[in-house]
Amino acid sequence: MVAKEKHDRVGATSATQSRLLLAAQRKDLPIASAERQLIAEVSQHDTLIVIGETGSGKTTQLPQFLRAAGFCKGGKVVGVTQPRRVAAVSVAARVAQEMGMELGKEVGYSIRFEDRTGPETVVKYMTDGLLLREALLDPLLARYSVIVVDEAHERTLHTDILLGLLKAVQARRSGADVSKASLADSKTSAPDANGHATNASTYGNEGTHHGKGWRRGNADVSNGGGGRLEPLRVVVMSATLDAAQFCEFFGGAKAVYVQGRQFPVEVLYAAQPEADYLDAVLITVFQIHLEEDTGDVLVFLTGQEEIEAMERLVKERAARLPEGAQRVTVAPIYSAMPADQQMRVFQPAPPGTRKVILATNIAETSLTLPGVRYVVDPGLVKARTYNPRAGIEALAVVPISKAQARQRSGRAGREAPGKCYRLYTEAAFEALEDATVPEIKRCNLAGVVLQLKALGIDNVAQFDFMDKPPRGAIVKSLEQLFALGALTAEGRLSAPTGVQMARFPLEPLYSRAVLTSARMGCLDEMITAVAMLSVEGVFYVPKEKKSEANAAKKRFVSPEGDHVTLVQVFRAYLEEGAKEDRNGANGNSAGKKRKRTGAAAWCHANFVNGRSLSKAVDVYRQLRDHCAGLGLPASSCGQDWTALRRGLAAGFFLNAAKRQPDGTYRAIANGRTVSIHPSSVLFGQAPECVVYNELVRTSRDYMRDLTRIDPAWLPELAPQFYGLNGATANRH
Ligand code: CDP
Ligand code: MG
Numbered sequence: 001m002v003a004k005e006k007h008d009r010v011g012a013t014s015a016t017q018s019r020l021l022l023a024a025q026r027k028d029l030p031i032a033s034a035e036r037q038l039i040a041e042v043s044q045h046d047t048l049i050v051i052g053e054t055g056s057g058k059t060t061q062l063p064q065f066l067r068a069a070g071f072c073k074g075g076k077v078v079g080v081t082q083p084r085r086v087a088a089v090s091v092a093a094r095v096a097q098e099m100g101m102e103l104g105k106e107v108g109y110s111i112r113f114e115d116r117t118g119p120e121t122v123v124k125y126m127t128d129g130l131l132l133r134e135a136l137l138d139p140l141l142a143r144y145s146v147i148v149v150d151e152a153h154e155r156t157l158h159t160d161i162l163l164g165l166l167k168a169v170q171a172r173r174s175g176a177d178v179s180k181a182s183l184a185d186s187k188t189s190a191p192d193a194n195g196h197a198t199n200a201s202t203y204g205n206e207g208t209h210h211g212k213g214w215r216r217g218n219a220d221v222s223n224g225g226g227g228r229l230e231p232l233r234v235v236v237m238s239a240t241l242d243a244a245q246f247c248e249f250f251g252g253a254k255a256v257y258v259q260g261r262q263f264p265v266e267v268l269y270a271a272q273p274e275a276d277y278l279d280a281v282l283i284t285v286f287q288i289h290l291e292e293d294t295g296d297v298l299v300f301l302t303g304q305e306e307i308e309a310m311e312r313l314v315k316e317r318a319a320r321l322p323e324g325a326q327r328v329t330v331a332p333i334y335s336a337m338p339a340d341q342q343m344r345v346f347q348p349a350p351p352g353t354r355k356v357i358l359a360t361n362i363a364e365t366s367l368t369l370p371g372v373r374y375v376v377d378p379g380l381v382k383a384r385t386y387n388p389r390a391g392i393e394a395l396a397v398v399p400i401s402k403a404q405a406r407q408r409s410g411r412a413g414r415e416a417p418g419k420c421y422r423l424y425t426e427a428a429f430e431a432l433e434d435a436t437v438p439e440i441k442r443c444n445l446a447g448v449v450l451q452l453k454a455l456g457i458d459n460v461a462q463f464d465f466m467d468k469p470p471r472g473a474i475v476k477s478l479e480q481l482f483a484l485g486a487l488t489a490e491g492r493l494s495a496p497t498g499v500q501m502a503r504f505p506l507e508p509l510y511s512r513a514v515l516t517s518a519r520m521g522c523l524d525e526m527i528t529a530v531a532m533l534s535v536e537g538v539f540y541v542p543k544e545k546k547s548e549a550n551a552a553k554k555r556f557v558s559p560e561g562d563h564v565t566l567v568q569v570f571r572a573y574l575e576e577g578a579k580e581d582r583n584g585a586n587g588n589s590a591g592k593k594r595k596r597t598g599a600a601a602w603c604h605a606n607f608v609n610g611r612s613l614s615k616a617v618d619v620y621r622q623l624r625d626h627c628a629g630l631g632l633p634a635s636s637c638g639q640d641w642t643a644l645r646r647g648l649a650a651g652f653f654l655n656a657a658k659r660q661p662d663g664t665y666r667a668i669a670n671g672r673t674v675s676i677h678p679s680s681v682l683f684g685q686a687p688e689c690v691v692y693n694e695l696v697r698t699s700r701d702y703m704r705d706l707t708r709i710d711p712a713w714l715p716e717l718a719p720q721f722y723g724l725n726g727a728t729a730n731r732h
Helices: 002-011 015-028 030-044 058-068 085-098 128-137 157-174 244-249 277-291 304-319 339-345 402-413 426-430 446-454 471-483 497-503 508-520 523-533 543-554 562-582 598-606 610-629 641-651 713-717
Strands: 047-052 077-082 107-111 114-116 123-127 144-149 233-238 254-258 265-269 296-300 327-333 353-359 372-377 380-387 392-399 418-422 656-659 665-667 673-676 689-697 701-708
Touching: 015 030, 015 085, 030 047, 030 058, 030 254, 047 058, 058 077, 058 085, 058 123, 058 144, 058 233, 077 085, 077 128, 085 107, 085 114, 085 123, 085 339, 123 128, 128 157, 128 446, 144 157, 157 233, 157 244, 157 446, 244 254, 265 402, 277 296, 277 304, 277 353, 277 372, 277 418, 296 402, 304 327, 304 353, 327 339, 372 402, 402 418, 446 471, 446 497, 446 508, 497 508, 508 523, 508 610, 508 641, 523 562, 523 610, 523 641, 543 598, 562 598, 562 610, 562 641, 562 701, 598 610, 641 701, 641 713, 673 689
Parallel strands: 047 233, 047 254, 077 123, 077 144, 107 123, 144 233, 265 418, 296 353, 296 372, 327 353, 372 418, 392 689, 673 701
Antiparallel strands: 107 114, 380 392, 656 665, 656 689, 665 673, 689 701
């Protein structure tokens, strides 16, 4: 049965055949038989909880059921939120394909820095964070008939906030008066970007569409009318059985269980702890390849860089396989992966070839990858950690929970019995936490607190949280927002700074840095740096060409630090692109498989990741448009790196660190000991004082993405924080 399905998938070439095949696959999904029941439940209840095993068809099918049942009449939208960008993109593409439509028309997706929706879009996949942002402009979410909160079990920060917000919106929309857009108890409504109070009901704005990118002005249409909106229906979907908390949160909402399909999975443990898990991954993958039956291998890794490194290792090993052995193909998937390349993980490997999928925990529940029979699980995940007392947020690779380990092994048994190789001991498994702690309990809350304030919710502690964040974390985030100038002394959103910051699709520290740079004459360089920081893996260093790659990188390295270095790479890339345009680029710049020319050849020769760069250019342009939309005057400091460094110091003053006599660094705001990450161009340079963007925790707290600054600038540029009166920094 499995083999036949695979064969069909390969053999189906004509469009009709593949349509028929897709229709058959849809009918075969466990959720298909529950369509009528699900629609009846959604029609009868404002809120429904849907529980179903990964792969049962929740994400791809339920929105289609809703559309077929008339929930998109009159241009109303069924919105589906995902914690991860990749999932939003790939699922939207799949659903468009199933419906036989072009992506971006009736079915589309919208994620930060990438919008593929149009005026006809009625089934819209998006990230949870993006919907939160939309709520700023459309507080009643008036264009949506149903919001499906998918992957709720992941309990990301944005999902948690969204659940609270949706509850409030439901109450508002069911109430008689929808003319008050604000969700606040108070009479005040959110001020607009210029600080004017608006009373922005979007009722009557039906059918109009938020523009692409940043120009969503039409949602601000004032409409004093006390019209009535349809109630907002909310569907919360989860892949774990524990629905009680969701039901309770929504006042005893009903839960529907979709019967899943799961074959037995044999779980194997490491006999003793692995010294080097990447090495263990490589060995295990090839052991499976050489000894086990057909079926694809899914490996869980922690991030893009690790995946790219492993991809090269697997390819190297695969090239040395004995003659006649089955071939191996590698398919990576991670969140920042460009949409056009994601599809490779879904394509079946050619006959006689085994596919090795290298994925982040995206493949745990968000994406169902067909064909997998072997799972390799090192038991780790990259997660945000936060120490509210110190106000330190760091990215760290941490052990997964038992629930996650079970989800991972489950991925091996979707289509046939499978095996899961846990690269840790059984005792280590037993020692894992039962469930993952919701992100809201381990995150810096500054970003969401700012958004809640912008929604008019002034008393953040009173917000209807499903799990309350630690009080200290709220206090710390308020302090931080105040230090950034986003809040007034009374704790209200400041205008225009706070209001503008809330509208940026960036974390507060970054949006503040951009606003500041506009005043300091280096806006262009700052948004370039921010755009470059938003993509991962700008440089790549293949093992076999290490010295060439490092020599290439040296050409861009600036003694001022990583930001200037990134700006120089970006500009050199743009320059190559411009040359290519002038030379006509063989007249087929859209062609994918052309010979490397211009920018592509330049990237190759310089060991720069062309995909990351082209994405960075895209983000840069969007940020530039966004700044223009806010009325920030364009400015550039050219090659005056001191100006940019001062801009960075003024923007990231909360992340300043000073060298200590022993060579370590002390984060000035909280007194913690930190070090320079080896990936930084300042590693080994021992600058006296730096600002950094991010802390990464491994054996110690490492600062990443840094720039050398003059410590004397801090009291000058951030007197509210470093000045004699502000004195916050001097407490330590
Ligand atoms: O959301 P849930 O985990 O319940 O399932 P789903 O994501 O809706 O997936 C349903 C089926 O569609 C699975 O069998 C997937 O393998 C398939 N699918 C696919 O082949 N390609 C995609 N891009 C997405 C889903
Ligand atoms: Mg799903």
